[in-house]
Amino acid sequence: MSEYILEMRNITKEFPGVKALSNVNLKIREGEIHSLCGENGAGKSTLMKVLSGVYPHGTYDGEILFKGKTCEFKNIKHSEELGIVIIHQELALIPYLSIAENIFLGNERSSRGIMNWNETITGARELLDKVGLKENPNTPVGNIGVGKQQLVEIAKALSKKVKLLILDEPTAALNEDDSENLLQLMLEFKRQGISCILISHKLNEVSKVSDSITILRDGQTIETLDMKGGDVNEDRIIRGMVGRDLTNRYPERTPKIGDTILEVKDWTVYDEQRSDRKMLDQVNLHIRRGEIVGIAGLMGAGRTELAMSIFGKAYGRNISGTLIKDGKPIQNNTITQAIDNGFAYVTEDRKHYGLILIDDIKRNISLTGLPKLAKGTVIDDKQEVLVAEEMRQKLKIKTPNILQKTGNLSGGNQQKVVLSKWIFSEPDILILDEPTRGIDVGAKYEIYTIINQLADEGKGVLVISSELPEILGICDRIYVMNAGRITGEVSREEASQETLMRYMTKTGGAKHGNVG
Amino acid sequence: METLVKMFKNNIRQYGMIIALVVIMILFEIITGGLLLKPINITNLILQNSYILVLAIGMVLVIITGHIDLSVGSIAAFVGAVAAIMMVDLHWHPVVAVIASLVVGALIGAWQGFWVAYVKIPAFIVTLAGMLLFRGLTMIVLKGQSIAPFPNGFQKISSGFIPDFGSAGTNIVAVLAGILFTVIYIVNELRDRRAQKKYNFEVVSGGLFILKLVVIAAIINAFTFMLAIYAGLPNILILLLVLIIIYSFVMNKTVMGRHIYALGGNEKAADLSGVKTKKVTFWVFVNMGVLAAISGLIFAARLNAATPRAGTNFELDAIAASFIGGASATGGIGTVFGAIIGGLVMGVLNNGMSLIGLGVDWQQGIKGLVLLAAVAFDIYNKKKVTFLK
Numbered sequence: 001m002s003e004y005i006l007e008m009r010n011i012t013k014e015f016p017g018v019k020a021l022s023n024v025n026l027k028i029r030e031g032e033i034h035s036l037c038g039e040n041g042a043g044k045s046t047l048m049k050v051l052s053g054v055y056p057h058g059t060y061d062g063e064i065l066f067k068g069k070t071c072e073f074k075n076i077k078h079s080e081e082l083g084i085v086i087i088h089q090e091l092a093l094i095p096y097l098s099i100a101e102n103i104f105l106g107n108e109r110s111s112r113g114i115m116n117w118n119e120t121i122t123g124a125r126e127l128l129d130k131v132g133l134k135e136n137p138n139t140p141v142g143n144i145g146v147g148k149q150q151l152v153e154i155a156k157a158l159s160k161k162v163k164l165l166i167l168d169e170p171t172a173a174l175n176e177d178d179s180e181n182l183l184q185l186m187l188e189f190k191r192q193g194i195s196c197i198l199i200s201h202k203l204n205e206v207s208k209v210s211d212s213i214t215i216l217r218d219g220q221t222i223e224t225l226d227m228k229g230g231d232v233n234e235d236r237i238i239r240g241m242v243g244r245d246l247t248n249r250y251p252e253r254t255p256k257i258g259d260t261i262l263e264v265k266d267w268t269v270y271d272e273q274r275s276d277r278k279m280l281d282q283v284n285l286h287i288r289r290g291e292i293v294g295i296a297g298l299m300g301a302g303r304t305e306l307a308m309s310i311f312g313k314a315y316g317r318n319i320s321g322t323l324i325k326d327g328k329p330i331q332n333n334t335i336t337q338a339i340d341n342g343f344a345y346v347t348e349d350r351k352h353y354g355l356i357l358i359d360d361i362k363r364n365i366s367l368t369g370l371p372k373l374a375k376g377t378v379i380d381d382k383q384e385v386l387v388a389e390e391m392r393q394k395l396k397i398k399t400p401n402i403l404q405k406t407g408n409l410s411g412g413n414q415q416k417v418v419l420s421k422w423i424f425s426e427p428d429i430l431i432l433d434e435p436t437r438g439i440d441v442g443a444k445y446e447i448y449t450i451i452n453q454l455a456d457e458g459k460g461v462l463v464i465s466s467e468l469p470e471i472l473g474i475c476d477r478i479y480v481m482n483a484g485r486i487t488g489e490v491s492r493e494e495a496s497q498e499t500l501m502r503y504m505t506k507t508g509g510a511k512h513g514n515v516g
Numbered sequence: 517m518e519t520l521v522k523m524f525k526n527n528i529r530q531y532g533m534i535i536a537l538v539v540i541m542i543l544f545e546i547i548t549g550g551l552l553l554k555p556i557n558i559t560n561l562i563l564q565n566s567y568i569l570v571l572a573i574g575m576v577l578v579i580i581t582g583h584i585d586l587s588v589g590s591i592a593a594f595v596g597a598v599a600a601i602m603m604v605d606l607h608w609h610p611v612v613a614v615i616a617s618l619v620v621g622a623l624i625g626a627w628q629g630f631w632v633a634y635v636k637i638p639a640f641i642v643t644l645a646g647m648l649l650f651r652g653l654t655m656i657v658l659k660g661q662s663i664a665p666f667p668n669g670f671q672k673i674s675s676g677f678i679p680d681f682g683s684a685g686t687n688i689v690a691v692l693a694g695i696l697f698t699v700i701y702i703v704n705e706l707r708d709r710r711a712q713k714k715y716n717f718e719v720v721s722g723g724l725f726i727l728k729l730v731v732i733a734a735i736i737n738a739f740t741f742m743l744a745i746y747a748g749l750p751n752i753l754i755l756l757l758v759l760i761i762i763y764s765f766v767m768n769k770t771v772m773g774r775h776i777y778a779l780g781g782n783e784k785a786a787d788l789s790g791v792k793t794k795k796v797t798f799w800v801f802v803n804m805g806v807l808a809a810i811s812g813l814i815f816a817a818r819l820n821a822a823t824p825r826a827g828t829n830f831e832l833d834a835i836a837a838s839f840i841g842g843a844s845a846t847g848g849i850g851t852v853f854g855a856i857i858g859g860l861v862m863g864v865l866n867n868g869m870s871l872i873g874l875g876v877d878w879q880q881g882i883k884g885l886v887l888l889a890a891v892a893f894d895i896y897n898k899k900k901v902t903f904l905k
Contacts, residue, residue: 352782378770379769
C-alpha cells in the first residue's frame, strides 16, 4: 500500500491531429488537497475526463492506480463506484427538482423501482448538515443561489461515498463569502480524510488551501510543487504555467496609430438569467484607429460578455455606461444599430453563432451586407457572386467554388468566411473573439495577416484571446480582465506572460499597474 | 451515361420528388386505364387541390423558419365564414368583401406571430390554441349553420375559366399561354446558364441541358393543351401561378427571402449578423394568415357555401406537402416549388385512389406512409452529408 491514493502514470491522450496529453504524471497523497494549474487548453480538463472515465480505458495510453490497484474505467458510473467524484464547472443540477431529488439523482433511494421518500428526505438532511447548508430538502434547486447549489453538488458527491473529490473551477461563479465557505469545507473534508483535486484559475485560493500543486502546460506535466515548505508563492506558480518560447509565429507589422475611434465608459452589465449578478463592473477602455487592442483573461472573466454587450446588447441586461465613437456618444441598442454604427463582432463559436452551416459560402458572406447588394429589395445576384469571389481570393479561402456549404469547410476556412462577411459590411470597429480557436498553425498566420491589414486600413481592432502568446504576438496594447473588471492595462513593450497572468488572477480592480 | 448517373445522384434531392410524382402519375394512369390524365380530370386536379397548394406556399415559409402552423384550416374556415356574412348577409360587393377578408387573415396572422416571435411561445402551442380558437369562432359566427349561396362573381374565383377568343373546340388562350410560358422558361434557363458559366460554376453538359429544356417544354405544352381541350385555363390556376412565381422570387432573390432562410438555418448566427429575427418571424406568420384567408375564400367559392366544418385537416395536408417537398423539420431548408410538388403528390394520390374506388380508410393510411417515406428519404440523404461533427 503506497502513500498515494491516486497515481496516474504516463497518461497520453490523442485527438485526431492533436496530442492533448503527453506522458502526464499525477500523484495524489491520501487526504491532501492537490491543485492542478495551467493555462486554458493545458490539458487539465482532459486529464480529469480520463480519470473519471468520460474517456474510457482504451482511448488513452498509460495507467491509473487508485489505492494501489490498477483501474480501467469504462464510464463515469464505474469511477464513481470507487469513490472518485467530479464536480464540473457548469453544475449538473436540474433546477425544477428538489434538493433531495437532485442529491440522489441516478442513485435513488428506492426499492424495486418505487421511490422511498422518507429515506430520501432524511438522507438528504444528513448530507446537507455535513456540508453546512440549512435549506429544506424539498426546495427546488432553481430557487437557491449558486453558492448553495455548489454545496448541493458536494452533498451529492458525498452521497456516493466519495474518497477523491475533484472540483473544476468551483468558485468561478461564486462571490467572495461563498468562495471562502467552500474553501473551509474543503479543509474540513481533508480532516475527515477525503482527498481533493482542485482545478482553479484563482491562484490566491490555490496557494491558500493546497498541500501540493501540479502544473500542466501544453499537455505535459511541468512540475509538482510542495506547498508545505511555504517558499512557493503565486509568482512561482505563474512562472511554471507560462514558461515557454515564442518563435516567430506572427507577421511583422509597424502600427500606424491614429485618433481614438471608440471609448467605452463605465460599462456595467448584469447576468441575463440572474439579474442580481454583475457580470461586468465599470469597465473602461478605448481603441484607436489602426490599433490592435487585446483583451486577456481567463475563462469566465467576462471578455465575451463585454464584446457581446457592446455589440448591440447581444448579451446581458440592465446595461449602463456610454459608448463614444469618434468623439460622439452613440447608442448600440440593437445588433442592427451596432452594425449601422460600424461595429462587427466575430464570435468565438463560429459553428453555432457565426455561420449558417447548411448555407453556401456566398450566402454566408453576403448575409450582413445584403442591403448593399440589393436594388430596392431585390438582390443583385451577379454583384453577390463578384463580392464572394473577391473575398475568396483576397482571404485565400480554399474551396473549389463559392457554392460549397460552409459546414464542409475546415476551421480555418470557416473563420475566413466569417471574416469575409464582416469585412464586406465595412466596419470601423472589429471585435474578434478567439479568432484562431481550433485553427491550425498555417491558417493562424493567415488570419493574423488579415487582422493586421484591417488595422492598417485605419480600423480599430479588439482581439479577445485565451492564448497569451497570441495576444502578445499581435496586439499593440492589452487590457487584462478578471471577474468582470479590467485589472490591468499594459503596452506591447511592457507586456509579458508573467505580467498578464498576474493581472488575470488578480481579484479586485486596481488599474494601470506596472511590471513588478 | 456515367455522367448521367452522377448527375442523378447529385440532384436526387432536388429532382427526387418530381420523379416520384411522375412515377405515381404513370402508375395511376395505368391502373385507372387512362382516366387520370383525361383533360377533365387534369382540370379537376387543379380545382380540387388549389386551396391546399395555396396553404402549402405559406406553410413552407413557416417551416423554413423552423416553426409550424396548425391553425391554417381553422383560419381558412373562419375567413370563409366572415366572407359569407359580408357578402350574403350584409350584401357587400365581392371585391370589398375579399379585401376585408384578407385583412382579417393578416390580423389573425399578426396575432399568432406576436405570440411566437415576441413572447417566444412555441409555434406549436400558439397555433394549436389558434386551431381551437378559430374553429370555435367559425361555429359562433355561423351559429352552427351553413351560409349560402355566394354572389356569382365570387364563385367564379374557383369555378370560372379565362374567356377564350373564338368558340371553336380547342381553347386558343390556353395553347398560347403554354407557348408563352415555354418561351419565358427557355430564355430564363439560357440566361442562368450563361451566368453560371461566366463564374465557373459547374454546369450540366450541353446535350443534357437541351434534353432538359425539351422535356420540360413538352410537359408544359402537353399540360396546357389538355386544359385547352376541356374548358381552358381555370382562373384559379392563374392565381396559383402568380403566387408561386411571386413567392419563389421573394424567397430566392430578395433580402427578406434570404433572411427567412438564414433565420431557419441558424437563428443565433442570423441574429448576430444583423437579421431582425423577431420581425422576420412575425411577418412570416402574418403572411401565413393572408394565404390561409385566400385558401378559405377559394374553398368557400368552390363549395359555394361557408360551413362550420370547412378546412378540417387542411393544415395537415399543407404540412405534409411541405415535408414531402423537401422542407426540413429543423428549419432552413425548403422551397416553394418543392412544396407545390409535394402538394401535387398528395393530390394525385387522393385523386388516383378515388378514381379506382379505394375507400377513405385506405387513402388515409397510404398517404401517411407516403409522408413517412418521404421524410425518411430526406433524413437518409442528409446523413450522407454530415455538417456537424
